[in-house]
Amino acid sequence: MKNDKITLEIKNYILRNRLIEKGDCVLMGISGGPDSVFLLEVLNGFRESMDFRLFAVHVHHGIRGEEADRDEKFSQELCGERDIPFKAVHVDAPEYAKEKGLSLEEAARILRYEVFETERKGLEERLGSEAPNCRIAVAHHMDDQAETVLHNLVRGSGIKGLSGMEAKRGFIIRPLLSVKRETILRKLQDEGIHYVIDSTNLETQYTRNRIRSSVLPELKKINTEAASHIAKTADILREADDFFRKLASDYVDRFLKTTSDSGDGAREISIPVEELKSYPELVRQYVMMELVRHVGTPLKDWSTVHFRDMDKLIHGKGNAHLDLPYRMSADYRKKHLILKINQEILSIKRRKNNG
Known part of the structure; x- marks a missing residue:
């Protein structure tokens, strides 16, 4: 991927928030969709200059049949072409959802992050002192942040929920939170980079998909910078949440x-x-x-x-x-x-x- 203003802004965001540091190991989740493919291209372009090791893991959730098999094959070939170590892990999201009484969407998310953490620990043990810090990179972007805030808003969340996702939480890093979805799609198109589409992302029975396909586009008609403004408000609320937590902690320590x-x-x-x-x-x-x-x-x-x-x-x-x-x-x-x-x-x- 060509270095330009967009990639420079992402690199500065990573450095400013200390998401990746020299000598780190970065394990990224690759689904084959546009967001994760974009993140893969960006991190692949940074790994030499920033001196970190890059690995990729694909989670096959046991749903969508041949389409999911296609996604795994595409992701494997993409990583192979870029000499990025790749691993695919199969889970049974429908069975887990049934066993735990969860929605399929939530079950898939839980299993996905369990795989990420298991693989991260495995890499850390295998690499040892060669890469003492191993992080998990996921491809959430600015529109995802806006969707998260709106989703939590309608569920009645407090300040914490309305502060959205953090750039770094534990071992999870989100290098693309400052990037709009339209920017990602345009960049991929301009450079002729292929990706696959998960058909379940188009199904509106999932709340997040309804926000993505209906609510946020309507808000953008009111103000084209709606996603950006919501994301900035989330940043402000995160600061407020930190302040009130500190205030509460001081009170408890005193009394x-x-x-x-x-x-x-x-x-x-x-x-x-x-x-x-x-x-x-x-x-x-x-x-x-x-x-x-x-x-x-x-x-x-x-x-x-x-x-x-x-x-x-x-x-x-x-x-x-x-x-x-x-x-x-x-x-x-x-x-x-x-x-x-x-x-x-x-x-x-x-x-x-x-x-």
């Missing part, structure tokens, strides 16, 4: 009273809430999220409803109890919020009997 095991073997922490009740609701919510992190419970299955219920708890008369996700419970006693991970969830009847 956390106990971290101990209660008599029944459950982990328990306690914090006074009189000062907290004078803060805005948003800040109280962030403090409660920070408390959940301190207990060691993942926030994945928590929603705004859970934190609002906890907020109602501390504004009540006291001596009240609330059951929460992951066997957690919250109690409000003597002007303190007490969070505990229980060995099992106590029913209302048992709580009364034990009281």
Whole structure:
């Protein structure tokens, strides 16, 4: 791929955000679609000047039959022509979706990232000191960012969800977040670079596809820079999220009273809430999220409803109890919020009997 203003901007974005550094190993997901093909071409053009090692992995999800086989073959040949080590991994997304009660789209995403992480660890072990840092590069771009924000907006997400995807999170890097989809397609067309199309991306029963094919194009009719403006707003909200998390962390560090095991073997922490009740609701919510992190419970299955219920708890008369996700419970006693991970969830009847 020719070096021009677009590739220079991407390189500067990578360097500015320290996505790839000298000596790194970069494992990128290649589907054969335009976004991943563009990323492959870009990274292939950078690997010598930036001094990193590039590998590619293709995940065959066990759906779309011959079309998926075509994608794998195309991806393998593309990497072979560019002397990029390639591996294809087959998973059964339909079976996993059925087993876990997930949508096919979500099941495929989970399995895909599990493959990425497994292969990343394998490369790290194999390369050792030759490439001490191995990262996973995915091809999300600016329009994907806008779609993510819109998707989270209609689902009722808070600031965290509206801040979209990060350029770097853990081992995952997204070098194309500053690039528009139309720029990618135009660049591929101008240079005669071929790619394949996943037919499921055109099916509108998937929420993201509906946003991509219907909602975002309508917003672009209102303002051609809609995707860019949404992505910039996500950046601002990410800064706000970082600020409120720091504020909440400081509060918890100041006031956390106990971290101990209660008599029944459950982990328990306690914090006074009189000062907290004078803060805005948003800040109280962030403090409660920070408390959940301190207990060691993942926030994945928590929603705004859970934190609002906890907020109602501390504004009540006291001596009240609330059951929460992951066997957690919250109690409000003597002007303190007490969070505990229980060995099992106590029913209302048992709580009364034990009281």
